[in-house]
Amino acid sequence: MTTIEALREAALVAKAWPYEEARKLLKRYPDGPGAKGIIFETGYGPSGLPHLGTFQEVARTLMVRHALSEMVDWPTRLIAFSDDMDGMRKIPPNVPHQDMMHEHLDQPLSKVPDPFGCGHKSYADHNNALLRQFLDAFGFDYEFMASSDCYGSGRFDETLKLVLERYDAIMDVMLPTLREERRLTYSPVLPISPITGKVLQVPVTVVDAQAGLIRYTDPASNEAVEQSALGGGAKLQWKVDWALRWVALGVDYEMSGKDLIDSVVQSSKIARILGGRPPEGFNYEMFLDENGEKISKSKGNGLTIEQWLTYAPQESLAFYIYREPRKAKQLSFGIIPKAVDEYHQFLAQYPDQPWDKRLGNPVHHVHRGEIPPARMPLNFALLLNLVAVASSDDKELLWGFVRRYAPDASPATHPELDALIGHALAYFRDFVKDSLQRRAPTETEAAALRALDARLAALGPDADPEAIQSEVYEVGKSAGFENLRDWFKALYETLLGTSQGPRMGSFIALYGIDNSRKLIAQALKA
Numbered sequence: 001m002t003t004i005e006a007l008r009e010a011a012l013v014a015k016a017w018p019y020e021e022a023r024k025l026l027k028r029y030p031d032g033p034g035a036k037g038i039i040f041e042t043g044y045g046p047s048g049l050p051h052l053g054t055f056q057e058v059a060r061t062l063m064v065r066h067a068l069s070e071m072v073d074w075p076t077r078l079i080a081f082s083d084d085m086d087g088m089r090k091i092p093p094n095v096p097h098q099d100m101m102h103e104h105l106d107q108p109l110s111k112v113p114d115p116f117g118c119g120h121k122s123y124a125d126h127n128n129a130l131l132r133q134f135l136d137a138f139g140f141d142y143e144f145m146a147s148s149d150c151y152g153s154g155r156f157d158e159t160l161k162l163v164l165e166r167y168d169a170i171m172d173v174m175l176p177t178l179r180e181e182r183r184l185t186y187s188p189v190l191p192i193s194p195i196t197g198k199v200l201q202v203p204v205t206v207v208d209a210q211a212g213l214i215r216y217t218d219p220a221s222n223e224a225v226e227q228s229a230l231g232g233g234a235k236l237q238w239k240v241d242w243a244l245r246w247v248a249l250g251v252d253y254e255m256s257g258k259d260l261i262d263s264v265v266q267s268s269k270i271a272r273i274l275g276g277r278p279p280e281g282f283n284y285e286m287f288l289d290e291n292g293e294k295i296s297k298s299k300g301n302g303l304t305i306e307q308w309l310t311y312a313p314q315e316s317l318a319f320y321i322y323r324e325p326r327k328a329k330q331l332s333f334g335i336i337p338k339a340v341d342e343y344h345q346f347l348a349q350y351p352d353q354p355w356d357k358r359l360g361n362p363v364h365h366v367h368r369g370e371i372p373p374a375r376m377p378l379n380f381a382l383l384l385n386l387v388a389v390a391s392s393d394d395k396e397l398l399w400g401f402v403r404r405y406a407p408d409a410s411p412a413t414h415p416e417l418d419a420l421i422g423h424a425l426a427y428f429r430d431f432v433k434d435s436l437q438r439r440a441p442t443e444t445e446a447a448a449l450r451a452l453d454a455r456l457a458a459l460g461p462d463a464d465p466e467a468i469q470s471e472v473y474e475v476g477k478s479a480g481f482e483n484l485r486d487w488f489k490a491l492y493e494t495l496l497g498t499s500q501g502p503r504m505g506s507f508i509a510l511y512g513i514d515n516s517r518k519l520i521a522q523a524l525k526a
Contacts, residue, residue, distance in 0.1 A: 007369075010355035011070040017325060018060075018067035018365055024280040025068055025253060033252070037075030040065055041251040041279070042142075043242070045083045046109050046127035048092040052331055053257075053287050053295045055134060055305050056321040060284070061255060062140055063322060063365045070369065078142040079249060080135065084110040084124035085147040085235040087190070087199030095123075106198040108235070110148040124148075134305040138314055147241075150248075152232035157212065159248040160229060162274045163188060163240065164209035170240060173269045177262070188240040189229055191216055199235065242267040247276030255281045259294075284325040290332035303331055311427040312336045312380075313419060318366040319343040333431055340380040340420070348374040375414060377406035378510060382502045383424035386510055388436060389496065389519060393425050405465075405510040436497035440526035445490045448479035453520045456513050463513060469505025494523040 001009075011019060025038055042057045044050070058080055065076050085108045091101045097115040101123075104112040109124035120126040124146070132144055150156050163170060170188050178186055187204040191214060200219065207213035212230035217223070227233050236244055242263070245251065256264060261283050268278035287295045308317050311333065320329075320339040329335075347363045350371050358364055363371055386401055387393075398421055402409060411418040441449055455471040456463075476487035492501035495516075501507070508516040 006355055007070055010359055011067065014067075014356065014359040016067075016360045016365070018063040019071070019359065021064040021253075021255075021280075021282060022068035022071055026071065028252065028280055029074075032072075033074055035075075036250060037077060038065075038068065038252045039250050040076065040078040041081055041245065041249065041254045042078070043081050043083060043245075043254070043256075044131060045086055046124040046131075047086065047088065048127070049094065049304060050127055050131040050134070051295060051304050052308065052317070052321070054131065055317075056287070057255060057284075058135055058140060058142065059138070059318055059321045060325060061253070062142075062368075064253065064255075066365065066368045078140075079251070080131075080142045080144050081245060082124065082128050082131075082144070082146045083238065083241070084108065084122070084128065085151055085199070085232075086238065088112050088123070106196075106200075108148065108192065108197075108199055110146070111197055130306075134309075137309075138318065145249075147235065148232070150245075151235055154231050156244060156248050157230045159244050159274060160234075160236070161209055161212060162247075163236065163244060164206045164212065164214070164229065166273050167206050167209075169273045170270055173266055173273070174237075174239070177266060186237075187216075188237050189214060189234050190237060191225070191227065191229065191234045192232065193218065193220070194225075194227065194233075196220060239263050239267050240270055243270035243274060243276070243278075246271045246279055247274045251279045253281055254279045256283055257286050258283045259286060282326075285328040287331035288328055290330060290334065292330070295331060303333065307333075308336065311423050311430075312340050313416070313423065315363075315366055316340040316343045319346070319362050322362045322365050333427075336427065337380045337384060340423075344374065344376045344379060347371070347376075350374070376417060376420070377409055377414075378402070378417075378506065379502075380420060380424060382506055382510060383421060384428055384432060385496055385498075385502050385507055387424050387428040388432065388498075389511060389515075393429070395421055395425070398425075401510055401512065404512060405506075432498075438495070438497040438523065438526065439493050441490065441494045441523055444480055445494060446524055448475055448481075448487065448490070449494070449520050449524060451475045451479065453517055456508070456517055456520075459513060461513050463509070465503070465505040465509040467505075468508045468513075469503065472504045472508075494526070495519045 040061050042061050044054050061078060065078060068074065068076065087106045088104060088109050089106065091098055095101065095115050100113065101115055110122050112123040114120040114123055114126045116126055118126055120129060128146065135142060167188065174186065174188065175183050185201060185203055187202065189204045191200045191202065191204065193200055200216065202216045202219060205215045207215050207226060212228045213226060214229045214234065215224060215226045218225045235241065271278045289295055316339045346361050350358060350361050350363055353361060386398060390398060390401065399411065409417055452472065452475045455475060459467060459471065476484045479487065481487045488504065489499060491504055492498050
């Protein structure tokens with residue numbers, strides 16, 4: 001059996017969630033999708049700066065797409081869709097020129113000027129460019145589409161005519177879901193005012209479905225207006241708009257957040273009214289900020305992609321996004337070090353795993369089957385502790401410690417480690433430095449530290465991490481601590497200034513026995 005055959009056989013029965021999702025598409029097209037292939041879609045509203053909640057949907061959808069490619073040789077496409085025709089209903093607090101932005105309330109995001117002055121045509125273009133920049137940096141294969149282009153070019157016109165033709169049936173789906181006062185003004189079609197350029201939330205009468213003509217009362221003039229809904233003259237309420245996209249673009253798969261479960265139900269009914277078939281998909285749990293609140297673009301309470309990449313490599317971001325999509329997870333700066341180290345742990349395990357285990361290993365999906373070698377000689381947590389005790393942001397100085405621990409490593413041979421040192425310096429500076437506070441040891445702890453100092457002196461400067469770790473254990477066992485956790489906590493708090501820390505054998509080997517003995521001496525003087 002060839003490697004490709006073995007992979008395909010394992011993929012067809014793999015239990016990892018991307019394969020479970022891909023199997024939905026095998027059932028959708030038991031005889032294959034034909035020349036059309038499978039169309040995946042992800043949706044994004046550029047009403048605020050892109051954060052990881054928007055990025056993750058593209059990343060996870062591509063994981064499903066890759067899983068499908070390991071099962072069958074079907075053509076596939078991913079459409080990354082921006083709803084930039086949505087009216088700007090409120091101003092995000094984290095954008096400049098708030099007064100100017102308020103002047104453009106209710107206008108399509110594609111018509112709101114760029115407050116950042118970056119030369120983009122609009123606020124939506126600015127946010128879309130940021131999202132595409134990061135998607136491109138990850139090497140994602142996608143086709144970008146904007147709502148303004150699809151409506152304005154007439155691409156949606158034929159399906160929009162169906163919406164007008166079947167207007168009453170769509171209203172029958174939507175009205176029961178609305179509050180009584182909202183029912184009085186609700187319309188699936190939102191005209192774009194030719195005078196103010198605003199997206200109008202007004203009742204609409206269909207005059208001629210095939211011609212695309214609608215009538216409404218302009219709230220500014222209180223006069224009746226008759227205009228075409230085609231060619232960008234209107235857009236749809238988003239649940240109807242979602243169904244329109246599915247039908248017009250032939251979407252086969254789209255995932256969404258758990259908060260949109262009811263919307264998926266309603267949009268699916270409307271897609272069927274329009275003669276289409278709703279896509280497959282699943283509902284993932286939402287990311288939460290450090291206070292346990294849902295991340296929101298308008299609040300700006302989530303990490304941006306750029307922020308994560310300041311403090312950690314991009315592989316760790318994709319790794320964190322892959323894991324447990326149906327579980328609500330915190331998305332804050334505090335989870336970054338653990339995500340980095342867990343990524344490298346799984347990467348190291350991959351080569352020795354059989355196919356069934358490999359396909360359940362997150363790194364298989366992070367790297368879309370092309371797994372880089374595991375070459376990281378020390379972890380992020382250890383680097384953070386090294387930066388703390390070295391009290392320096394000099395990268396070359398830190399490399400001096402690293403070479404003692406890993407003699408064959410250098411910036412040239414291990415660029416990924418060099419980058420991680422840079423990330424550790426940034427993370428320590430912004431999140432760790434001001435929180436460190438070493439305390440004086442108790443009498444019991446001081447006696448144990450003196451005993452450890454003596455054992456380290458006897459080991460000599462070239463002792464390996466395992467030998468050092470063994471001596472640390474022996475001191476803890478004989479020093480009268482109720483359990484070894486108390487001993488290690490004492491080491492962290494008196495030597496490093498934190499309640500949690502690295503494997504001490506590895507840390508002492510990295511920092512050096514002589515330097516570590518100096519740390520002990522400083523603690524004993526406290």
